[in-house]
Amino acid sequence: MTQQAVIETTPAQPGLIDDESAGPGHASDRADQEALVAEELLVEEVSIDGMCGVY
């Protein structure tokens, strides 16, 4: 990298992602997991373009 490289100085922005979602986030994570088990999704689909590492 060149000496003139401008280092990105954007600080962590608390307003960008709501930190308060930590609590409710975990609860709904469990609900998601339970829903997944109940659904027993036996088939999932992805486009062949949906793999990272292929340009």
Added chain:
Amino acid sequence: MSTNPRACAGSSSATAGTAASPRFDLDRSWRIDDRVAVRPEPFGALLYHFGTRRLSFLKNATVLTVVRSLAEHPSARAACAAAGITAAALPAYERALATLAESQMIRERARPESTGP
């Protein structure tokens, strides 16, 4: 802004094939589409459709057994029964087959003339 990082079930664009999709007819004859490659994996299988370029991930060995045996049975229901699927478990497999039908991985086939029950 509150975010739920698991807003979608799973991390793929899962096509659940639930009530919103056309109902899957278990009593019709089905088979894997000619343009689909089936690749067994330890957990189940990968199906890749060379025409649509979609990838389907079969998450257990039983659904793979059902899919691979579809052409040998007069109906999808018969294929499920032959694979040992109980009545309680059947809805989940019906949904799985509906998903595969919607993405053209499996298709209906002409039912042969039946000479018996």
Added chain:
Amino acid sequence: MTAAALAPERPAAPGPERPAGPVPRLVEQFERGLAAPICLTWELTYACNLACVHCLSSSGRRDPRELTTAECRAVIDTLERMQVFYVNIGGGEPTVRPDFWELVDYATAHHVGVKFSTNGIKIDPAVARRLAASDYVDAQISLDGATAEVNDAVRGPGSYATAVRAMENLRAAGFEGFKLSVVMTRHNVGQLDELKALADGYGAQLRLTRLRPSGRGADSWPELHPTAAQQRQLYDWLVAHGEQVLTGDSFFHLAPYGGPLPGLNLCGAGRVVCLIDPVGDVYACPFAIHEEFLAGSVRQPGGFAAVWRDSELFAELRRPVKGEGEAGGGACRPCQFYDSCRGGCMAAKFFTGLPLDGPDPECVRGFGAAALQSVDPAAAPRPALDHSHNGPVRGRAAGPVPVTISARPAALRPPDLRPATRPARGCDESPLAGFVPRTPTDITRSTRRDGLT
């Protein structure tokens, strides 16, 4: 290609007993790696008619050790046996290889689907008609701006025109749905709607991918990568366009903004994808061309199959994520969004000099940007090999390409974007001019990551 004509199905590869009970999420299955890649990138040559500023493979000059046609066919045979569904053929510019079409035809005849990435230089009307007639070959045109001004600043004068000509030929030949692939930069994020319109106009599908600081990209990444605000803008635009716009799953680090975009949303390196380079070296991914991520060589005993199966590097990548009680998995594990961003892109961290168990340089919470402040850019890793052109590229003016996109003060303009050069030797047009092999081919270092010079 009928089911009957497909290669006999492989028996299920041996693996650990899967527990009964809840069906694991897709991402957990894939993170442990599969018995064969689902798809992979295969760079056919380091030769290229262009000299793009951000080239992830530092391409330009052919390497004298590149795989022969016979060796390439052997690789395809292996991919067929492993049931690799498709291969993305790239480079350099793959179409400059004289055996390009022979290899594409061989692949499709052997049940390996092909998509090839090109700058369009060889896509004349006859080629376009040939492509339109084949169901198993997809084409991807690279372009990094909706206008020549924006694009050519990165890809060189005339490159926009070349791409557009190729797209017009494909459209005229009736090839619907070819890909228009754009690397997102600070200068083209403002052109998202125009890029979509451009693709639509040619009947193509737009694909937007992430700029990684790989290859020559390391030099320009600080000035070229989107700003935090632009990342947010891009994410929102992608959500609005759903699966109409492809991403190559390259934006899973943005998932914390509001949920995952379509795709596996995980780093596929060494697990579901990898790279085969022009000399047959196998790397974890095309954005990680560096000895650190070298898994082996297709020229070693057992070839590509042995590398995929036995490489120490890949075994390490496939181990369950550290962090169940261990310090590894590091700084990101406590973050509530780790589950969706998975710590971001390994290559992006590596080439910016960040630790692999910490935040991605473009972490949406800003932790990566903060971490970069402690990094000495001069100490960031650089690959040993560089196939960049040494002198002026044919048809391109010598000297720096001035970037005058905006009226920003000179201090904030991107610096000289010309790729790093070594002193010119002899004729600059010779593909071997100035080339000095630095890493001798050594097939015995195949599956070992240590012992590299």
